[in-house]
Amino acid sequence: MANPRTSSLDKIIGANLNRYRTCAGLSREALGVQCGVTFQQIAKYEHGTNRISSSKLVEMAGILGVTMAQMVEGAYSSRQAQKPFNKADLSMMRDYSELPNEMRATLRELVGAIVKELTGKMGAK
Secondary structure: OOOOOOOHHHHHHHHHHHHHHHHHHOOOOHEEEEEHHHHHHHHHHHHOOOOOHHHHHHHHHHOOOHHHHHHOOOOOOOOOOOOOOOHHHHHHHHHHHHHHHHHHHHHHHHHHHHHHHHHHHHHHH
């Protein structure tokens, strides 16, 4: 039975929790032990059946090495990532977050140009 107190936002956050937990190589039980809840509770969070408190969400983000923005990714847009991030993706995101803002801007421009070039060539085939 669906919990009337949860919403589609809880499902999005739960899916993100599942993605980042999996990428971090943690089981539900291991994450639960680290943040003081049962593996069943982690499963309920991941399915959007139970709502995650903000303090628990911050704690889990810290354990998983991701930002709060990543934990709520997709909550404010209809575009949700289709592929889960792997460990290399998460490592790259952590490294990126350590760069000065100027270097981040340059890197975004470079990646944007690469994507534009690749999608232009793929569309021409």
